[in-house]
Amino acid sequence: MKRWVFASALIILPALLAGCSDSQQTERIDGADRETPKAKTNLAEEAELLISAAASLTDALEDLKDSFEKNHEGITLTYNFGSSGKLAANIENGAPSDVFLSASSKDMDTMEDKGLIVNGSRTDFTSNTLVLIAHKDSDSTISSFEQIDPASIGHFAVGEPESVPAGRYTKETLEHLNLWQPLQDSLVLSSDVRQVLTYVAMGNADYGAVYSSDAFISDDVKVLAESKPEWHAPIVYPGAVVAESKHQEAAQQFLDYLTGDEGQEALQKFGFK
Secondary structure (H helix, E strand, C coil), X not given: XXXXXXXXXXXXXXXXXHHHHHHHHHHHHHHHHCCCCCCCCCCCCCEEEEEEEEHHHHHHHXXXXXXXXXXXXXXXXXXXXXXXXXXXXXXXXXXXXXXXXXXXXXXXXXXXXXXXXXXXXXXXEEECCEEEEEECCCCCCCCXXXXXXXXXXXXXXEECCCCCHHHHHHHHHHHHCCCCCCCHHHEEEECCHXXXXXXXXXXXXXXXXXXXXXXXXXXXXXXXXXXXXXXXXXXXEEEEEECCCCCHXXXXXXXXXXXXXXXXXXXXXXXXX
């Protein structure tokens, strides 16, 4: 009988201690309530997001990275920049990605038609303008695409039209002006629009066609002319959550941020519309 009483005491004692502990914990919580509460996050999951983005978005996205991560505790961003066409092809071939940010509707249309993006996640988040550039020290007097003289141009850098949206818009513009074929011997095809910018900035090409946002970030080039909107397809940037993403909720939060006030301010700061 004495052993039974002793065992009961051992059972009761932890319960009493636990009750005391709960009381003390409640008291601490009440005390903490009187302190400044820790900022809450709207994060639904922890995730490292891989963002496949058009090369022209490089500076704007790098700029907003810290702000987004600070406001979305637990989500980190990793970027993969390149031409929209190649990025889309890589995703189709199984390359990991959570968000696709394209510089053209055409590449996103292809992704959507093939079921490679989440239904309802697609959104247009910015736009751009095609411009003709030369080195900052160029003595060119051209002030319009229409004034381009193929006979006087040594090298004209453009994005590869099949995979680089800026190259496709350039081809459409030059075809509209009946200049695409006459310029064939002068064309220097580039893997993405930033390579076009580099060729002109380093003096390896007399002229180049890039987005206004690309020219905006370089001190080594100057804008000679803007393409008219009716000369090419609309330059719109759509974004979407990739269907195979394992972090679709966090990916959607990133898209929401991009279309929100802070995301739009970052894009406009780097010359986007």
